[in-house]
Amino acid sequence: MNAKETKKISWPITISWCLYDWACSSFSSIVITFIFATYFTTQVAANEIIGTYQWAYATSIAGLVIAFTSPLIGAIADYGGHHKIWMLAFSLIAIFCAALLWFAYPTIHYVYFILACVIVGTICYEIAQVFYNAFLPFIAPRRYIGRISGWGWGSGYLGGIAALTFALFFFIRNGTNLDAETAAPIRLCGPYVALWYGLFSIPCFFWLPNIAGKTSSVATAIRSGFKELMTTLRKLPQEKNIMGYLISHMLYADGLNTLFAFGGIFAAGTYGLSFNEILLFGISMNVTAGLGAILLGWMDDYWGAKPTVIFSLLCLTALGVPILLLHNKYIFWAFALSLCIFVGPVQSASRTLMVKLTMSKEMTAEMFGLYALSGKITAFIGPWILGTLTMRFGSQRIGMATILVFFILGVATLIPIQVPDAVSAWPKEGVD
Numbered sequence: 001m002n003a004k005e006t007k008k009i010s011w012p013i014t015i016s017w018c019l020y021d022w023a024c025s026s027f028s029s030i031v032i033t034f035i036f037a038t039y040f041t042t043q044v045a046a047n048e049i050i051g052t053y054q055w056a057y058a059t060s061i062a063g064l065v066i067a068f069t070s071p072l073i074g075a076i077a078d079y080g081g082h083h084k085i086w087m088l089a090f091s092l093i094a095i096f097c098a099a100l101l102w103f104a105y106p107t108i109h110y111v112y113f114i115l116a117c118v119i120v121g122t123i124c125y126e127i128a129q130v131f132y133n134a135f136l137p138f139i140a141p142r143r144y145i146g147r148i149s150g151w152g153w154g155s156g157y158l159g160g161i162a163a164l165t166f167a168l169f170f171f172i173r174n175g176t177n178l179d180a181e182t183a184a185p186i187r188l189c190g191p192y193v194a195l196w197y198g199l200f201s202i203p204c205f206f207w208l209p210n211i212a213g214k215t216s217s218v219a220t221a222i223r224s225g226f227k228e229l230m231t232t233l234r235k236l237p238q239e240k241n242i243m244g245y246l247i248s249h250m251l252y253a254d255g256l257n258t259l260f261a262f263g264g265i266f267a268a269g270t271y272g273l274s275f276n277e278i279l280l281f282g283i284s285m286n287v288t289a290g291l292g293a294i295l296l297g298w299m300d301d302y303w304g305a306k307p308t309v310i311f312s313l314l315c316l317t318a319l320g321v322p323i324l325l326l327h328n329k330y331i332f333w334a335f336a337l338s339l340c341i342f343v344g345p346v347q348s349a350s351r352t353l354m355v356k357l358t359m360s361k362e363m364t365a366e367m368f369g370l371y372a373l374s375g376k377i378t379a380f381i382g383p384w385i386l387g388t389l390t391m392r393f394g395s396q397r398i399g400m401a402t403i404l405v406f407f408i409l410g411v412a413t414l415i416p417i418q419v420p421d422a423v424s425a426w427p428k429e430g431v432d
Helices: 011-033 035-044 048-080 083-103 108-134 142-172 189-207 218-238 240-271 275-295 297-303 305-325 329-340 343-357 364-376 381-393 396-414
Strands: none
Touching (some): 011 108, 011 189, 035 048, 048 083, 048 108, 048 218, 048 240, 108 364, 142 275, 218 364, 240 329, 240 343, 240 364, 275 297, 297 305, 305 329, 381 396
16 A cells, blocks of 8 residues: 555554554553552652652653664664564563552552563553554555544543543542552552553554565664664754754653653642542543644644644643642642643644654654654653752752743744655555
């Protein structure tokens, strides 16, 4: 199938592709962002400040590993083929790490066990996303790419809603037969994530076609992939638009990553939200973010990916200021949920912008590996600064304020980027 000539949406392929985001979002929302992040800082670590500090450094370690391995693994996959197998392998490791969180008991002795599971699981979850993103230009008709990208992000947020809702009502609130003293209702969320992730990702691996391209032995793929990556990195400074966009994406993605990692922790520590309120807050955030990604996907196709990203980042910044200054938790809810409307469009349009800037490249996984690199290479900086300032001043507000700086810098560096108007360079080789 030639992606350039595709006129209509293949609904089985599109739905199965979106369903993977629905599946893996359970890991992101329950392990990385809400339940286990809050559980670790409030019930496992010595105190909330130290817990925030430890979680920040764990996030930084995962970000560094993701940054330096994603491009190489993507390049190897482009030369060796079998993109779905790579995606499956890393997904399975992330699923296994989630299942191990059943043993995350509420005592300081399990701090490093929990952090190890989260670090390894996060690394594999994120690398699987490299291959997931690489399928977009091959499955999406040219004039629908923004909307399909938005549908994928929206599916992820809706998956987060469903996963959090189930966890809230069946484990946290109604887990009467589970031992609360050992946090069994929360620990059960680990195997639950593993089941959710594995079950709902099955259609993707059956329906999603393989990316047509080179197929080599493992040894040849490693040698060729490494060589191609080095060549690409040497030539990257000459690709001013791509290089400039990767820098811009690096900045505002650092802000987004930090926001995701510490949003629930901030709500609990600064605004005093209870554990149940944190779960409801997470569900509400996913609702608004999912609606934003789905409903504003048209803006990407008709207005353009770059204006969509800039507009959304400015809205995130404007709505973030009162969250840092106000004290009433109900006003916090109002501004936080309004802010989340623009999170999805930033992520969705960023993905389509990368496609449009690199559509003449044949190394799809490698290019999205570089995209992941730009999103993670400085990912340790945001959490490190946040954790350091939180510890130094004893204030989560001061630490969270750094996120807005990353958004502003992202907008400033994105403005000069020129996006090609023509789409004649759409991939010539589609999926087989």
